[in-house]
Amino acid sequence: MTDRPAQVQPGANYKGPTLRVDIIATAAFAIYVVLHYVLLLISRNYAPSYLDEATAVILLPLALYYAVTPRGWVPAVLFTGYAALLIIGGIQSTYGGVEQPKAAIIATVLDTKLFIFVLGLCAVMNRLDRPVDMFRTLFLAMIGIGIINLPFVVLDLVRGVDLHGDVLLHKSSLPLPRGLFHHHTELAWLYCIAAFGAYTLFQIKNNVRLLALTAVFAVAVLLTVSIKEIVGLGIGLILISGKAKRGGHLGTALIGLSIAAAATVVLFTTGFGAAILNHASMFVGGHAIPNVRAGMTEASWLIANQHFPLGSGGGTFGSAPSYQGGYSEVYYAYGINTLYGGSREYSGYLQDVFWPKIVGEGGWIGFVLYAGFLLLFVQRLVTKPARSSQGDPLQRFSLAIVVLVFVVSTASAPFTNELLIFFMALALGYGSRARHLATQRATPRRP
Numbered sequence: 001m002t003d004r005p006a007q008v009q010p011g012a013n014y015k016g017p018t019l020r021v022d023i024i025a026t027a028a029f030a031i032y033v034v035l036h037y038v039l040l041l042i043s044r045n046y047a048p049s050y051l052d053e054a055t056a057v058i059l060l061p062l063a064l065y066y067a068v069t070p071r072g073w074v075p076a077v078l079f080t081g082y083a084a085l086l087i088i089g090g091i092q093s094t095y096g097g098v099e100q101p102k103a104a105i106i107a108t109v110l111d112t113k114l115f116i117f118v119l120g121l122c123a124v125m126n127r128l129d130r131p132v133d134m135f136r137t138l139f140l141a142m143i144g145i146g147i148i149n150l151p152f153v154v155l156d157l158v159r160g161v162d163l164h165g166d167v168l169l170h171k172s173s174l175p176l177p178r179g180l181f182h183h184h185t186e187l188a189w190l191y192c193i194a195a196f197g198a199y200t201l202f203q204i205k206n207n208v209r210l211l212a213l214t215a216v217f218a219v220a221v222l223l224t225v226s227i228k229e230i231v232g233l234g235i236g237l238i239l240i241s242g243k244a245k246r247g248g249h250l251g252t253a254l255i256g257l258s259i260a261a262a263a264t265v266v267l268f269t270t271g272f273g274a275a276i277l278n279h280a281s282m283f284v285g286g287h288a289i290p291n292v293r294a295g296m297t298e299a300s301w302l303i304a305n306q307h308f309p310l311g312s313g314g315g316t317f318g319s320a321p322s323y324q325g326g327y328s329e330v331y332y333a334y335g336i337n338t339l340y341g342g343s344r345e346y347s348g349y350l351q352d353v354f355w356p357k358i359v360g361e362g363g364w365i366g367f368v369l370y371a372g373f374l375l376l377f378v379q380r381l382v383t384k385p386a387r388s389s390q391g392d393p394l395q396r397f398s399l400a401i402v403v404l405v406f407v408v409s410t411a412s413a414p415f416t417n418e419l420l421i422f423f424m425a426l427a428l429g430y431g432s433r434a435r436h437l438a439t440q441r442a443t444p445r446r447p
Contacts, residue, residue: 021127026134029426033141036419037181037190044164046182052418056113059120066123071432075373079115082369083108085362089313097329098322103315107361110320111370114415117422118377121429131430135394138426139197146194146217149179153187153220171225185412188229189419191220192404195233199240200397232407236400242391292342292349293411299334300356304364311363318357323347330360354409374428378402381431398427 032055039049067076090104128134156162156177168175169184176184195217202210214237221233296318303312312330315321322328327337327344336342341349351357359367381402384395405414405424414420 021124022129022133025124025128026137029134029422030137030141032422033138033419034145036422037145040181040186043182046186048418052113052117052416052421055422056116056120059116062123063116063119066119066126072119072122075119075376076115078369078373078376079112082362082366082373083112083115085310085366085369086111086314089307089310089361089363089366090315091313092310093313093316095312095316095329095333097332098315098326100313100315103319103321103325103328104313105315106321106325107314107319110416114421114425115373117425118373118428121425122377122432125429125433128433131433132394135397136201139201142190142194142197143213146191146220147213149181149187149190150216150220152179153177153223157223174225176225177223184224185226185229186419188221188224188226189408191217191224192229192233192236193401193423195221196236196240196397196400196404199237200393203240203242203393203396228407228411229404232404235403235407239400239403240393240396242393242396292336292339293353295334295336295339295342296350296353296356296360299330299336300360302334303330303360304367307363309363309365311359311361311366314361317360318350318353319361320351323350351413352411354413354415357413377428377431381428384431384433394430398430401427 032051036049036051039051040046043049066072086108087101087104090100090107093100093104125131152163156168156179157175160175161167162178162182163180164182166178166182168177170176177187178184179187181187181190195214198210198213198217201207202214218233218237221229300317303317311317312328315325316328316330322330323344327347331337331342331344331350336350337344339349341347341352355367358370362370381395381398384392401423405420408414408420414424
């Protein structure tokens with residue numbers, strides 16, 4: 001008769017290939033984040049780099065490997081269907097202005113980065129023995145970068161120009177600091193994720209200094225006067241706070257009510273609140289002005305209805321090749337060319353929206369396939385079993401990232417941004433992590 005082996009905590013005494021994978025993945029992820037900010041710092045103007053494209057090439061074999069696993073083939077089929085619609089739609093498109101099928105192929109390749117990042121990081125997550133160590137390293141990296149950048153944020157506000165000598169933009173009467181990284185939205189994303197990381201570490205370690213850092217980073221987000229990031233930050237912090245006690249949501253409710261009350265006071269009694277409301281009134285309400293975001297949203301519905309089932313095709317609407325490799329005639333057909341930031345002469349706002357691009361280029365079927373791909377992973381994250389009765393702080397952090405990215409996607413294109421696509425894929429990968437894998441690896445076999 002053999003004794004039953006004792007259960008060992010995941011990763012407690014495990015050595016070998018899995019430990020090496022943990023070390024390599026942690027180092028690679030930290031390098032990716034640091035390199036993103038180094039490239040921003042040394043660039044003369046704010047522009048995307050090839051960091052995400054190069055990383056996608058490295059991750060491609062892992063993504064293909066995961067795509068043929070039992071948990072990977074369904075999302076792979078969904079995204080493949082979406083990509084096929086873009087290509088076929090581009091070939092069938094009657095709109096000129098861009099070279100087809102070249103524009104459709106480029107648009108599809110750019111969208112495929114999300115597929116590769118998510119499935120590739122799912123494959124990596126399933127090999128990690130202690131993901132908490134990797135997350136902790138990333139949290140510390142974002143917190144460190146955030147702290148280093150803080151003096152330059154203050155310097156921006158004092159001088160009215162950034163470190164590179166460029167005059168700050170203003171929202172109403174408020175200056176928008178950039179710190180070291182050229183753009184106020186990069187600042188907002190940095191401090192949102194740093195705040196989430198600091199608050200998650202506070203949940204794990206209960207160190208009051210981490211709570212103070214969370215507050216400082218939250219203030220830095222407020223200084224960017226960026227509505228979508230502020231909303232995403234508030235919801236994310238509520239999610240990370242978790243439950244006050246087992247089976248109860250009192251703590252979450254109290255924190256939510258406190259944030260809502262504070263936001264109401266700020267909005268209606270301060271100059272900062274007035275600037276937020278004034279900016280919001282440009283897009284909604286009776287004083288809204290014609291703008292690219294609203295125009296493209298409305299046009300995307302018309303395109304999906306009038307060109308059912310294919311949409312206008314890849315590379316024709318809201319994607320980089322739709323205006324960088326020419327100028328799509330779709331913009332003339334639906335009046336986008338008459339809007340500021342949407343014209344052939346100045347097309348800088350055509351990628352300030354995301355979902356209209358999915359709906360317009362891929363039609364309603366493409367939208368369902370793309371959204372289904374994402375929601376499948378979100379569902380896995382939401383239903384992931386908690387590690388204890390108090391819940392899983394890493395799961396709550398991941399949910400906060402997902403919410404932030406979805407909120408940002410209402411007025412930006414985060415699923416092609418090299419920072420947000422990485423953290424989104426990381427969060428979704430954690431949700432798809434095999435639930436029993438780490439325990440199995442750490443449990444000795446019977447003799």
